């Protein structure tokens with residue numbers, strides 16, 4: 329039976345038709361993957377169902393009857409709950425109090441809570457959440473906090489649970505835990521919608537796949553077990569994309585980037601401890617780590633944005649010190665992790681952004697004047713080469729989509745033919761098609777002899793792109809290995825503080 333049917337639903341925002349005449353259905357006891365690229369309309373469609381957006385036209389049916397959902401409390405009353413990407417928990421409260429809060433009868437906080445606590449305990453047990461109901465939420469991992477959000481929906485007697493990109497913040501191990509919980513939910517007859525653009529997860533957990541593209545429902549009946557990654561990706565993107573190309577280095581040369589004894593302290597806290605790294609010509613070194621283990625600070629130090637207590641950097645055998653300008657002039661290019669804060673000026677044009685930082689190099693400036701013709705010509709060429717989708721090169725970068733903005737940052741860095749490329753989160757928020765293109769260009773630069781340091785929170789990206797992998801944990805490099813040696817589960821373990829000795833057990837478990 330269909331718990332939910334949405335019929336001919338449309339919703340526009342100024343300038344965009346986010347959801348375009350979509351028919352949607354959800355069956356009892358199924359896990360549906362709502363798959364689509366960024367901007368496809370997935371979140372908007374589900375926020376309509378949850379009462380956070382109003383549709384312009386269309387109908388929602390719940391268990392065979394038309395319903396009006398004006399606000400989230402209407403949805404919750406029907407048993408429809410949504411877990412957002414950003415959690416809404418009070419970290420000073422316990423798990424149980426977070427779950428009960430906002431859901432209690434009017435007699436406020438002085439009620440005898442025994443019964444409520446018991447109900448929370450029972451839920452945790454029934455669905456194997458593995459969380460202590462009396463732990464403070466602030467002490468929980470991200471994965472556990474997410475499960476608290478799911479518990480909240482169950483406590484509110486949800487029958488339909490919508491998860492918006494739930495795995496974006498999780499390690500591989502936490503993803504396994506989440507999927508075990510989803511499996512229990514399915515067994516107990518609940519219906520789950522998981523919004524994602526990750527094909528691997530779709531195949532791992534979903535019973536059925538719906539594909540949205542440009543606000544339209546492309547397919548609603550895809551069997552993930554019978555579809556290949558490439559078939560799913562082609563439906564999502566609307567054209568053929570060669571996926572997951574792994575192409576390890578063929579030839580490495582001398583050490584081009586050498587970092588020695590990088591130590592960084594701030595207010596008595598050790599942020600980076602005795603970091604030594606060597607990257608050879610023709611090699612991509614992937615730095616794997618959960619965000620917040622020092623990788624941002626490492627990037628700042630080795631691009632000249634921050635001066636650590638101790639550090640020796642050599643590029644191509646020559647010592648480098650000073651600020652960003654000195655590093656840049658030594659042949660180091662940087663694709664920063666936050667393209668909006670550090671990479672681009674959104675109020676400036678594509679062509680100006682493409683030379684930002686390089687405007688006073690001889691290529692673009694002569695006798696103190698910008699060589700406008702040269703700059704415009706190069707911008708034209710780069711726009712074509714990198715397939716930056718924009719009306720023209722005078723378009724303000726702020727008007728570009730995430731993928732196209734990232735292409736501008738990438739084009740700028742690569743067009744300088746750097747000896748060293750430092751690249752952070754190169755495809756975060758970028759569509760499948762553009763991601764594969766950006767990765768191919770990074771490999772090309774490597775094959776031309778550059779040394780590349782890749783920092784990414786996306787483990788699949790690290791494994792796909794790196795020739796060698798170093799793991800950073802609490803400001804230290806705890807492991808270094810050629811790529812292809814470790815599985816993602818083993819890497820995930822090292823990233824969360826597991827020791828190399830634990831690896832044998834993990835390999836065994838997953839054999």
Ligand SMILES: Nc1ncnc2c1ncn2[C@@H]1O[C@H](COP(=O)(O)OP(=O)(O)O)[C@@H](O)[C@H]1O
Pocket residue numbers: 341342344345346364365366367368369370371372373
């Ligand atoms: N609150 C909003 N205001 C204006 N435009 C929006 C809003 N939310 C989403 N959009 C636009 O609607 C389209 C679909 O967005 P969204 O539903 O978030 O896609 P998805 O979740 O698939 O990435 C995009 O073009 C996005 O820019």
Ligand SMILES: [Mg+2]
Pocket residue numbers: 370371372
């Ligand atoms: Mg979304």
